[in-house]
Amino acid sequence: MRNPPLDPDVADAAPNGPTLTSYDREHLVTYLRLLDADAEGADWREVSQVVLHIDPNRELGRARRAFDSHLARAKWMSESGYRHLLRPDIAK
Numbered sequence: 001m002r003n004p005p006l007d008p009d010v011a012d013a014a015p016n017g018p019t020l021t022s023y024d025r026e027h028l029v030t031y032l033r034l035l036d037a038d039a040e041g042a043d044w045r046e047v048s049q050v051v052l053h054i055d056p057n058r059e060l061g062r063a064r065r066a067f068d069s070h071l072a073r074a075k076w077m078s079e080s081g082y083r084h085l086l087r088p089d090i091a092k
Contacts, residue, residue, distance in 0.1 A: 045063070
């Protein structure tokens with residue numbers, strides 16, 4: 001598996017299906033940053049601005065939806081999605 005980008009642009013919503021996607025692989029670092037921020041109790045608005053590059057002062061609804069969906073996907077990755085990374089047919 002190639003190294004994922006450190007700071008990729010994000011979609012308005014993260015994937016929510018039961019399988020790992022290319023978007024997930026590209027955003028592994030984003031998911032880790034979200035999990036770290038969540039564990040530290042960081043304000044979602046600041047995380048949206050810094051990690052997701054969406055200004056909540058300009059696009060409040062979009063920022064919140066993107067934050068919520070990406071954090072949910074990050075939690076899924078940490079709880080069960082990571083298993084897909086261990087499968088040799090997917091870890092490309």
